[in-house]
Amino acid sequence: MKAKRRFTPRVSPELILDRLEAAYGFEGWSPRMTALDELLFTVLTQHTSDSNAEIAFTAMRERYPTWGVVVEADTTELANTIRSGGLANQKAPRLQAILLEILQRRGEFEIEFLGGLPLEEARKWLTSLPGVGPKTAAVTLAFSLGMPAMPVDTHIYRIGKRIGLIGMKTSVDDAHVIMERQVPEERVYAYHVQLIAHGRQTCKAIRPLCDRCALQDVCASASAFAVAFKKPKYKRPTRSGKPL
Numbered sequence: 001m002k003a004k005r006r007f008t009p010r011v012s013p014e015l016i017l018d019r020l021e022a023a024y025g026f027e028g029w030s031p032r033m034t035a036l037d038e039l040l041f042t043v044l045t046q047h048t049s050d051s052n053a054e055i056a057f058t059a060m061r062e063r064y065p066t067w068g069v070v071v072e073a074d075t076t077e078l079a080n081t082i083r084s085g086g087l088a089n090q091k092a093p094r095l096q097a098i099l100l101e102i103l104q105r106r107g108e109f110e111i112e113f114l115g116g117l118p119l120e121e122a123r124k125w126l127t128s129l130p131g132v133g134p135k136t137a138a139v140t141l142a143f144s145l146g147m148p149a150m151p152v153d154t155h156i157y158r159i160g161k162r163i164g165l166i167g168m169k170t171s172v173d174d175a176h177v178i179m180e181r182q183v184p185e186e187r188v189y190a191y192h193v194q195l196i197a198h199g200r201q202t203c204k205a206i207r208p209l210c211d212r213c214a215l216q217d218v219c220a221s222a223s224a225f226a227v228a229f230k231k232p233k234y235k236r237p238t239r240s241g242k243p244l
């Protein structure tokens with residue numbers, strides 16, 4: 001089926017971003033690790049928390065001195081080393097396959113060159129690696145290389161639908177491309193960071209805190225949540241015990 005990569009948001013994405021920046025603040029972008037480290041770390045974060053992935057990544061770096069040693073390691077041993085990151089039996093061969101593919105394509109364990117490519121070309125290169133999807137590619141490009149890619153995680157996907165930035169039927173893969181084009185390139189990273197902060201602190205999955213939300217007056221779901229979470233009126237009991 002043809003991807004639906006266009007959607008007219010119900011509210012200005014830049015207005016949303018301005019409001020969220022005012023609410024949560026923004027420290028700007030700085031690289032947190034090399035592009036290859038970011039890519040492999042992001043694979044480890046799949047279906048687990050960042051803290052579990054960090055423990056697994058650190059254990060892997062401590063046990064294997066180079067990426068070449070990781071490729072040649074016994075896969076079961078590697079799986080045991082990264083066990084704390086979850087799904088280790090799937091992630092271990094995936095990490096080895098990615099590293100081997102990079103070595104075969106580039107002749108070295110290094111992917112910083114992606115920062116010099118147009119965004120779409122860099123994304124295509126990454127997503128053609130085994131087990132690398134749009135989110136993993138976008139995290140690598142945005143966080144390590146400062147490129148205007150928009151990783152869409154569960155928080156952003158949920159909030160995007162609630163506010164009306166994407167459609168209720170927009171797929172996660174399409175959301176990456178749609179949301180990435182909603183703000184100027186230089187603000188895409190901030191857009192990602194602010195929506196994550198909003199999902200963690202206010203627009204929570206189970207019970208969003210709409211009454212203290214900076215977007216309440218522009219959010220497409222605010223009135224629906226207000227009705228759903230409306231407290232029942234207190235009814236004074238009568239002597240018979242039945243409410244009046």
Ligand code: SF4
Pocket residue numbers: 159162163202203204208209210213214215216219220221222225
């Ligand atoms: S008003 Fe409620 S549903 Fe809308 S963004 Fe804010 S917290 Fe989320």
